[in-house]
Amino acid sequence: MSEQYLSVGQVNNYIKNIFEAEVMLQNICIYGEVSSYKISNNIAYFNLTDETGLISCVLFNANRFDVPNVGDVILAVGSVSYYAKGGKLSFNANHIAPYGKGVLYEKFLKLKAELESKGYFDLARKKPLPARVNRIGVVTSSTGAVIQDIINVTTRRNPTVNIVLYPAKVQGVGAEVEIANGINFFSDYNVDVVIVARGGGSIEDLQPFNTEIVATATYNCKKPIVSAVGHETDFTIIDFVSDLRAPTPSAAAECVVNNLADDLSAVENYYNYFYNCVINRCNAVVSVADNLIDKICYASEAKLFKVEKELDSLFAGIKHKTDLIYTNFERKLDVLNTRLISLNPTIPLNKGYVKVENENKTITLASDIESGKQYSLIFKDGKKNVVGV
Numbered sequence: 001m002s003e004q005y006l007s008v009g010q011v012n013n014y015i016k017n018i019f020e021a022e023v024m025l026q027n028i029c030i031y032g033e034v035s036s037y038k039i040s041n042n043i044a045y046f047n048l049t050d051e052t053g054l055i056s057c058v059l060f061n062a063n064r065f066d067v068p069n070v071g072d073v074i075l076a077v078g079s080v081s082y083y084a085k086g087g088k089l090s091f092n093a094n095h096i097a098p099y100g101k102g103v104l105y106e107k108f109l110k111l112k113a114e115l116e117s118k119g120y121f122d123l124a125r126k127k128p129l130p131a132r133v134n135r136i137g138v139v140t141s142s143t144g145a146v147i148q149d150i151i152n153v154t155t156r157r158n159p160t161v162n163i164v165l166y167p168a169k170v171q172g173v174g175a176e177v178e179i180a181n182g183i184n185f186f187s188d189y190n191v192d193v194v195i196v197a198r199g200g201g202s203i204e205d206l207q208p209f210n211t212e213i214v215a216t217a218t219y220n221c222k223k224p225i226v227s228a229v230g231h232e233t234d235f236t237i238i239d240f241v242s243d244l245r246a247p248t249p250s251a252a253a254e255c256v257v258n259n260l261a262d263d264l265s266a267v268e269n270y271y272n273y274f275y276n277c278v279i280n281r282c283n284a285v286v287s288v289a290d291n292l293i294d295k296i297c298y299a300s301e302a303k304l305f306k307v308e309k310e311l312d313s314l315f316a317g318i319k320h321k322t323d324l325i326y327t328n329f330e331r332k333l334d335v336l337n338t339r340l341i342s343l344n345p346t347i348p349l350n351k352g353y354v355k356v357e358n359e360n361k362t363i364t365l366a367s368d369i370e371s372g373k374q375y376s377l378i379f380k381d382g383k384k385n386v387v388g389v
Contacts, residue, residue: 034068127223227242
């Protein structure tokens with residue numbers, strides 16, 4: 001082993017000197033597709049890419065040039081530079097100019113036109129979302145914020161709804177195959193609706209969702225599909241083929257999951273409606289009785305005794321019918337109250353029961369406990385992690 005030690009700064013400065021001494025990398029013109037572009041303090045930071053690679057670029061005095069769109073191919077004049085302090089390679093541009101539309105964007109438009117001609121985007125074939133869902137299938141990465149956002153929104157709106165995750169790559173080589181496999185899996189699986197989701201990104205990051213294999217799987221899926229790919233301004237092929245496009249993964253969960261609080265409010269409204277119906281019916285009967293009494297006051301004394309008997313019979317019948325109405329109404333209220341209590345997911349926990357989960361999957365059988373795996377025990381006041389034995 002050599003006894004000569006170099007510092008990080010020495011190595012980076014050495015690399016920097018190599019790049020600065022290379023004439024072929026100075027004052028050159030390169031072209032590529034813009035995959036991201038942002039400006040800060042009049043300095044533009046953007047990436048140029050083609051089918052074989054990507055390079056980070058910096059453009060000073062950016063306000064002297066028109067801002068390109070993501071997907072445009074531009075010319076950039078400048079030099080390759082190595083920032084020694086940060087250990088980062090970049091292309092320092094002093095001039096940019098339009099070159100034409102990007103290759104990926106052109107492929108996007110071509111595939112979009114082909115699929116549209118085949119009827120993939122027809123509104124008549126789109127399936128409506130179910131009014132109530134019990135289980136949601138989600139195709140996305142098992143890590144990251146997307147699946148957690150969907151879980152958080154679903155739990156907040158209706159904790160009785162189950163989520164089944166099909167973990168899939170959402171960018172990079174082979175991602176489109178995994179996404180299509182996930183959609184095909186849920187097509188025959190016991191879920192009510194499917195959400196295909198990922199966060200925002202460059203046009204390269206979203207490329208798997210602009211492929212024919214994913215579009216075909218979406219088109220052939222037997223279950224309603226909600227696409228939630230990228231941010232609100234990002235559009236991919238799956239957005240046009242899916243039954244509904246949501247601007248974000250969180251918005252997809254909002255669209256799919258019914259709000260349990262709204263259901264409880266609807267039950268309360270029915271209760272008030274029935275109660276008011278009974279009261280109004282009683283008031284109507286009393287009003288009729290009052291009218292009869294007014295007429296009786298003008299009747300002769302000879303008929304008064306007979307009318308009094310008729311009134312007694314009428315009031316007895318009224319009381320009997322009213323009692324039946326109240327009894328029937330109270331019985332219905334007891335049934336509704338029992339159903340409401342049964343919907344409360346915390347009741348079993350309050351009785352001492354514990355919910356066991358592993359990777360957001362509920363464990364119901366003792367035989368499913370595996371030694372060495374970590375499980376979550378959910379009590380009424382919190383959660384504890386344990387290891388199976």
